[in-house]
Amino acid sequence: MRIDTVWRAEAGGELPALVWRPGLRKVISSGMLGGGIGTAGWVLNAQVPGGYSRMDPVAHLRELAERFGLDGPGVGLLTAAEVRAFRQGRDGGVSATATVGLRVPTWAASPEGRPDPVLAPTVPEQFRPGTINIVVSVPVALDDAALVNAVMTATEAKTQALLEAGYDCSGTASDAVCVAAGPRGAPEPFAGPRSVWGARIARAVHAAVLAGARDYTRRLEAGPSSP
DSSP states (O other), rough: OOOEEEEEEEEEEEEEEEEEEOOOOEEEESSSBEEEEEEEEEEEEEETTOOOOOHHHHHOOOHHHHHHTTSSEEEEEEEESOOGEEEEEEETTTEEEEEOOOSSSSSSSSSSOOOOOOSOOOGGGGGGOOOOOEEEEEEEEEEEEHHHHHHHHHHHHHHHHHHHHHHHOOOOOOEEEEEEOSEEEEEEEEEEESSSSHHHHHHHHHHHHHHHHHHHHHHHHHHTTTO
């Protein structure tokens, strides 16, 4: 899917967002706007300030969609990560795009009451976001069970990539994912990591998140003067 970068004035500055317009597709998403299984004609991944405090994120995403001329059903995601630093992976017709922020690496099954470790709390604010958003495009149709399977596969691939990048975590507490299936052929029933399309999803997501995590580390170590 083609990605456009759009801008808006907000919070005393200019903030970017990524927009996909793939045409009407069947999607599954954990996004606050357009989440669940349904249809979507666009996906929005909007960057917000590190100290984001709005209590109406769905309304905010609808405002942004209107501002950017995104009509009809769609999926909206928010992140404090630098969206212009997105990274992509491709495999066998599948594409995955990841925006990666890792300030608060998290294990999903963490003991109750134990706070997550904060990575480098003294670094500048622009390196403090802690969200990984992943958008996956698959060229073939997927049935509902395969869509759920695709989310599982993408999540497993994300965690594999983070471990390989040197992060002791399964992700962050605010990660989101969107998988958009294509119109081609009869719906595929499987998207696990050893199925044809699941394996392609896994490799594409792994490549995107691994590149994003390594880039995040590089920028973190380089400090505020890094691009």
